[in-house]
Amino acid sequence: MTTFPIEKIREDFPILKEKIGNNPLVYLDNAATCQKPQAVIDSISHLYMHEYANVHRGVHTLSVKATDRYEGAREKVKNFINATSTKEIIFVKGTTEAINLIAQSFGKTNIKAGDEILITAMEHHSNIVPWQILCKETGAVLKVAPINLQGELIFAEFEHLISDKTKLVSVVHMSNALGTINPVKAIIAAAKAKNIAVLLDGAQAIPHISVDVQALDCDFYAFSGHKLYAPSGIGVLYGKQALLEAMPPYQSGGDMIRKVTFEATEYNGLPYKFEAGTPSIADVVGLGAAIDYLTAIGMDNIAAYEAELLDYATEKAKGIAALKIIGEAKDKGAILSFVLDKIHPHDIGTMLDSLGIAVRAGHHCAMPVMDFFEVPATARASFAIYNSKQEIDVLMNGIEQLIEVFG
Amino acid sequence: MFDDLRDLYQEVIFDHNRNPRNFRVMKNPDREVEGFNPLCGDRLTLFLKFQGGEISDVSFQGSGCAISTASVSLMTEIVKGKTENEAEELFQQFHAMTTGKDDQIDLEAIGKLAVLAGVREYPARVKCATLAWHTLDAALKNEEKSISTE
Numbered sequence: 001m002t003t004f005p006i007e008k009i010r011e012d013f014p015i016l017k018e019k020i021g022n023n024p025l026v027y028l029d030n031a032a033t034c035q036k037p038q039a040v041i042d043s044i045s046h047l048y049m050h051e052y053a054n055v056h057r058g059v060h061t062l063s064v065k066a067t068d069r070y071e072g073a074r075e076k077v078k079n080f081i082n083a084t085s086t087k088e089i090i091f092v093k094g095t096t097e098a099i100n101l102i103a104q105s106f107g108k109t110n111i112k113a114g115d116e117i118l119i120t121a122m123e124h125h126s127n128i129v130p131w132q133i134l135c136k137e138t139g140a141v142l143k144v145a146p147i148n149l150q151g152e153l154i155f156a157e158f159e160h161l162i163s164d165k166t167k168l169v170s171v172v173h174m175s176n177a178l179g180t181i182n183p184v185k186a187i188i189a190a191a192k193a194k195n196i197a198v199l200l201d202g203a204q205a206i207p208h209i210s211v212d213v214q215a216l217d218c219d220f221y222a223f224s225g226h227k228l229y230a231p232s233g234i235g236v237l238y239g240k241q242a243l244l245e246a247m248p249p250y251q252s253g254g255d256m257i258r259k260v261t262f263e264a265t266e267y268n269g270l271p272y273k274f275e276a277g278t279p280s281i282a283d284v285v286g287l288g289a290a291i292d293y294l295t296a297i298g299m300d301n302i303a304a305y306e307a308e309l310l311d312y313a314t315e316k317a318k319g320i321a322a323l324k325i326i327g328e329a330k331d332k333g334a335i336l337s338f339v340l341d342k343i344h345p346h347d348i349g350t351m352l353d354s355l356g357i358a359v360r361a362g363h364h365c366a367m368p369v370m371d372f373f374e375v376p377a378t379a380r381a382s383f384a385i386y387n388s389k390q391e392i393d394v395l396m397n398g399i400e401q402l403i404e405v406f407g
Numbered sequence: 408m409f410d411d412l413r414d415l416y417q418e419v420i421f422d423h424n425r426n427p428r429n430f431r432v433m434k435n436p437d438r439e440v441e442g443f444n445p446l447c448g449d450r451l452t453l454f455l456k457f458q459g460g461e462i463s464d465v466s467f468q469g470s471g472c473a474i475s476t477a478s479v480s481l482m483t484e485i486v487k488g489k490t491e492n493e494a495e496e497l498f499q500q501f502h503a504m505t506t507g508k509d510d511q512i513d514l515e516a517i518g519k520l521a522v523l524a525g526v527r528e529y530p531a532r533v534k535c536a537t538l539a540w541h542t543l544d545a546a547l548k549n550e551e552k553s554i555s556t557e
Contacts, residue, residue, distance in 0.1 A: 362446065
């Protein structure tokens with residue numbers, strides 16, 4: 001903890017110098033999106049000022065430079081999650097598009113009427129709705145593994161729901177509404193025993209946990225750049241090469257083709273088969289810079305520091321009688337979701353905002369989770385590498401004050 | 408603390424949030440409409456009875472934030488005894504007030520509802536205040552069984 005360079009890290013994020021009204025910004029909405037370090041901002045400016053052109057197109061100098069930057073970022077992503085090849089790294093808009101790609105491409109090819117898709121009761125809407133649509137289109141059935149009151153997957157029930165009809169398991173690695181980290185190794189092992197493909201929704205996990213897709217042995221892993229201190233509008237779908245090779249394109253157009261005539265089209269190889277059109281070039285470069293930045297700090301150091309922040313916040317929160325934590329999984333990431341007795345989360349959100357504290361108030365795109373806990377919404381403080389214990393004190397002090405005001 | 412919020416969270420709002428008026432299920436209402444704000448999960452059911460062209464009784468059930476609870480509570484107080492046209496006119500007034508169209512507001516008609524004028528400074532919260540009125544509007548027009556702010 002003493003070795004974690006929190007002061008230096010805070011200096012790296014220019015937005016943290018902003019004031020909200022007269023108060024310093026305390027940004028605790030990191031599960032929604034993270035702020036960006038100077039290195040990421042600079043990488044984008046530098047590209048646009050010195051090296052920008054379209055990628056994979058021209059023979060001119062700038063196009064070659066931009067392509068090098070773009071493909072260099074793919075290499076960085078590959079190393080960051082320990083994929084075997086850059087062919088397995090598909091750039092998409094974000095986690096949502098990655099899941100939709102799997103549903104429409106892998107799903108429509110491999111999932112038929114009567115087949116089953118297995119998810120959990122703690123999924124984000126983006127890991128529910130694409131499967132509902134696919135089920136409607138194919139006649140497949142969506143199965144949902146239940147959670148307990150701590151917000152943990154009931155693993156025995158999950159195993160029980162795996163059947164001979166299950167064709168895909170799609171599970172969130174870390175829950176955005178509860179903070180729960182799922183036992184993904186056991187989940188993958190259980191699915192693999194029956195030769196079932198596994199997709200992990202890594203949107204929340206990726207900034208907090210060191211991810212090794214080979215060690216996990218998942219078939220697909222999806223995440224967004226904007227929660228990883230990178231720009232919004234860019235994300236990654238990792239897929240095992242053999243599976244991706246066998247899948248049809250998701251969207252079509254330029255860059256994803258090898259040869260086009262009016263009679264027929266030959267598709268490009270991986271990863272370009274899934275990257276139709278001009279990609280979000282600068283955002284990909286920004287993602288590469290974010291990965292460099294995080295790698296220099298070390299994902300294990302980040303995980304250890306954030307665990308300490310969460311423990312500190314949890315202990316303080318438990319000292320507030322009117323506060324109830326939603327999501328108390330044993331294995332949990334740096335998210336504190338809570339409700340206050342007789343005070344609606346939206347009022348909490350507005351009141352904390354007036355103190356400069358940004359938290360999320362709402363259903364966190366996980367309405368079924370809210371239904372399960374019988375709350376309309378929760379307030380959520382979610383932590384990142386630049387948050388300090390002092391900021392948690394400001395949050396807890398603010399919560400105590402607003403409880404007093406509401407009387 | 409919270410000095411900046413005094414315009415938004417006035418004491419009348421806290422009072423109606425703690426003790427909402429006409430907070431009950433109505434037996435045999437003439438109209439019953441559900442209002443829903445999917446952004447925050449606020450949900451309310453509005454019950455209305457009419458007699459001789461006037462709203463003779465109005466009540467509600469549901470859960471929401473302080474702004475939305477106070478707004479629907481205040482609304483039930485003010486529309487009781489009003490004709491449908493008068494209630495519609497109040498809806499227009501309330502809408503003008505919360506969206507900052509000051510020139511269209513009749514302060515006398517608005518009365519106590521003026522405590523909710525502060526929401527105009529908080530775009531994310533305007534819908535909390537207007538949910539009740541949109542639900543009433545739907546009930547008066549007898550259009551739908553359920554309305555949504557989105």
